[in-house]
Amino acid sequence: MTDKIQTLSGYIHEYQKSVNEPEAFWSRIAENFYWRKKWDKVVEWDFHKPTIKWFRNGKLNITENIFERHLFTLGDHPAIIWEPSDPKEKNRVITLRELYEMTCQFANTMKKNGVKKGDRVIIYMPMVPEAAVAMMACARIGAVHSVVFAGFSSTSLADRINDCEAKMILTSDGNFRGNKAIDVKGVVDEAIEKTTTIEKVIVFKRTGSAVTMKPGRDLWWHEAIEGVSKENKAEEMDAEDLLFILYTSGSTGKPKGVVHTCGGYMIYSQYTFQNVFQYSAGDIYWCTADVGWITGHSYIVYGPLLAGATTLMFEGVPTYPHPGRFWEIIDKYQVNQFYTAPTAIRALQAYGLEPLAPYKLDSLKVIGSVGEPINEEAWHWYHDHVGKNQCPLVDTWWQTETGGIMISPIPGVTPTKPSYATLPLPGIQPIIVDPDGKELTGKSVQGNLCIKFPWPGMLRTTYGDHERCRQTYFGTYPGLYFTGDGVKRDEDGYYRILGRVDDVINVSGHRMGTAEVENAINEHPLVVESAVVGYPHDIKGQGIYAFVIADMSNRTEENLINEIRETVSKIIGPIAKPDKIQIVPGLPKTRSGKIMRRILRKAAEGDVSNLGDISTLLNPEVVEQIIAGSKK
Numbered sequence: 249m250t251d252k253i254q255t256l257s258g259y260i261h262e263y264q265k266s267v268n269e270p271e272a273f274w275s276r277i278a279e280n281f282y283w284r285k286k287w288d289k290v291v292e293w294d295f296h297k298p299t300i301k302w303f304r305n306g307k308l309n310i311t312e313n314i315f316e317r318h319l320f321t322l323g324d325h326p327a328i329i330w331e332p333s334d335p336k337e338k339n340r341v342i343t344l345r346e347l348y349e350m351t352c353q354f355a356n357t358m359k360k361n362g363v364k365k366g367d368r369v370i371i372y373m374p375m376v377p378e379a380a381v382a383m384m385a386c387a388r389i390g391a392v393h394s395v396v397f398a399g400f401s402s403t404s405l406a407d408r409i410n411d412c413e414a415k416m417i418l419t420s421d422g423n424f425r426g427n428k429a430i431d432v433k434g435v436v437d438e439a440i441e442k443t444t445t446i447e448k449v450i451v452f453k454r455t456g457s458a459v460t461m462k463p464g465r466d467l468w469w470h471e472a473i474e475g476v477s478k479e480n481k482a483e484e485m486d487a488e489d490l491l492f493i494l495y496t497s498g499s500t501g502k503p504k505g506v507v508h509t510c511g512g513y514m515i516y517s518q519y520t521f522q523n524v525f526q527y528s529a530g531d532i533y534w535c536t537a538d539v540g541w542i543t544g545h546s547y548i549v550y551g552p553l554l555a556g557a558t559t560l561m562f563e564g565v566p567t568y569p570h571p572g573r574f575w576e577i578i579d580k581y582q583v584n585q586f587y588t589a590p591t592a593i594r595a596l597q598a599y600g601l602e603p604l605a606p607y608k609l610d611s612l613k614v615i616g617s618v619g620e621p622i623n624e625e626a627w628h629w630y631h632d633h634v635g636k637n638q639c640p641l642v643d644t645w646w647q648t649e650t651g652g653i654m655i656s657p658i659p660g661v662t663p664t665k666p667s668y669a670t671l672p673l674p675g676i677q678p679i680i681v682d683p684d685g686k687e688l689t690g691k692s693v694q695g696n697l698c699i700k701f702p703w704p705g706m707l708r709t710t711y712g713d714h715e716r717c718r719q720t721y722f723g724t725y726p727g728l729y730f731t732g733d734g735v736k737r738d739e740d741g742y743y744r745i746l747g748r749v750d751d752v753i754n755v756s757g758h759r760m761g762t763a764e765v766e767n768a769i770n771e772h773p774l775v776v777e778s779a780v781v782g783y784p785h786d787i788k789g790q791g792i793y794a795f796v797i798a799d800m801s802n803r804t805e806e807n808l809i810n811e812i813r814e815t816v817s818k819i820i821g822p823i824a825k826p827d828k829i830q831i832v833p834g835l836p837k838t839r840s841g842k843i844m845r846r847i848l849r850k851a852a853e854g855d856v857s858n859l860g861d862i863s864t865l866l867n868p869e870v871v872e873q874i875i876a877g878s879k880k
């Protein structure tokens with residue numbers, strides 16, 4: 249682990265080197281990996297097109313770097329520890345060698361069922377080790393995985409299948425959530441009805457609930473692997489071959505397939521994991537995310553397993569069967585690094601200190617936060633009561649598109665400050681610009697956060713639509729990658745992320761496009777028009793507030809609101825259900841017909857003291873009606 253930064257001067261030195269000589273810097277890090285053939289150029293890039301290529305002509309397989317690279321020394325060490333949702337069920341401890349065999353066997357199974365290098369495979373699974381096996385088996389044979397969070401609806405799943413023209417789905421019969429078993433296979437069946445490309449479905453038995461298996465298409469996982477060899481020679485991949493697609497919401501209606509490639513992502517996920525969590529051999533590391541999100545990809549599966557770490561995977565939710573469940577698990581396994589989201593902290597904080605009391609939590613060395621701004625109160629609660637004032641709290645800022653952590657303290661190295669992500673990791677060159685793209689230099693400035701130099705883990709394109717990638721990320725400020733986030737740099741040069749500046753809402757750390765939610769609401773036959781904005785929410789960070797114009801002739805308001813919520817749940821998934829729906833007589837519009845969201849945001853926030861100039865509105869009279877309605 250030669251790349252671990254251990255002192256502040258070491259950080260400064262590495263950072264400067266990464267800026268002054270980026271090729272030498274990343275090439276030194278890449279040397280620690282196993283390459284079938286070495287690259288001939290470290291980076292080639294042009295943010296205008298954009299083209300971004302790392303480790304040109306390098307050949308590798310990421311799973312050889314997880315398995316073959318470590319098997320000799322770590323074969324008998326636990327690679328994945330799995331804790332089930334129900335604490336009464338038996339846990340699983342899977343050694344690196346066992347995981348290797350499971351991955352090879354499943355890779356062979358997929359091949360046997362027609363999957364070839366370059367094919368796309370959807371993974372729609374619960375939090376079980378087989379979900380990680382599924383991802384790595386794809387990587388082993390060069391298939392491109394696209395994990396879809398198992399809480400998404402059949403429509404969302406179908407959209408993703410169609411967008412990437414997937415050939416196979418890996419799924420389960422059901423999924424445990426709290427004390428409920430949720431149907432999964434039924435959702436998959438419904439989704440496939442709206443698609444044409446799926447040839448095979450492999451179903452992992454988890455809940456034992458009754459499902460329909462379509463002969464010739466659907467196979468049980470345990471039957472499909474029976475008698476299949478546990479040896480597999482990994483496919484040779486080019487550094488820039490696709491590793492995975494992960495769909496994420498943006499400010500326009502349709503989620504985008506963010507593309508990550510083999511070489512750069514591998515190096516970046518391991519490098520950031522090692523530095524941000526300061527993992528040492530023998531440590532137990534736990535990230536509470538779901539593999540359906542980028543955090544699960546980079547910091548449950550790839551980063552830790554590449555680094556030879558033990559990664560704990562938890563199937564359940566923080567409050568089942570009791571609100572001390574997280575703390576119980578930390579003590580049970582003597583977890584050393586714990587990585588979660590502010591929304592979970594705030595939800596648990598609401599139960600007070602009693603659920604923490606039975607637990608020592610003294611194994612913890614580093615605690616981390618990800619997904620949304622962490623407010624000062626939650627920061628202190630987490631730091632004082634979970635970290636017991638002993639553990640550095642790393643507030644890590646990054647995105648699906650960045651592949652790995654970008655701005656974060658290095659624990660024990662960077663002095664922390666509540667609600668600040670602090671400083672960029674080596675290799676990351678942030679720049680703050682004003683709305684016209686003018687750089688805001690120096691300290692104590694606030695503006696839009698961009699990155700001016702490529703890093704190995706960054707997205708390469710949006711699947712099937714490169715122009716969309718250009719417009720979304722590289723079009724606003726030519727020559728720069730635009731994050732969509734607002735940021736403040738303080739007098740110490742520390743970065744504080746202020747939240748999205750585009751039409752994206754961050755609900756419990758999950759990205760939701762306002763247009764996407766509006767499109768779903770508009771599917772209700774009685775809805776005429778809608779506008780969605782975010783508003784501050786005590787637990788979720790931001791909640792979804794929908795203003796809806798509807799035909800009320802044969803519904804009560806309450807019934808219609810419930811129906812709209814169900815419509816959104818059906819079209820996107822329960823996570824997108826609006827928290828508040830207000831039926832309004834009209835929406836404030838400019839003379840050119842654009843909705844003035846600024847006014848709606850103010851109404852949703854309950855802050856109507858300063859609405860600004862509304863005289864240019866086409867229909868200023870609706871503002872008062874909206875405000876009156878929002879106070880109800």
Ligand code: PRX
Nearest residue numbers: 618619620621643644645646647648745759
């Ligand atoms: O607004 C930022 C917020 O989450 C967005 C990225 O969301 P997603 O692609 O789903 O990835 C989440 C997990 C990496 C960012 O544009 N965000 C993420 N981490 C932080 C954050 N906001 C503030 N502080 C953070 N630590």
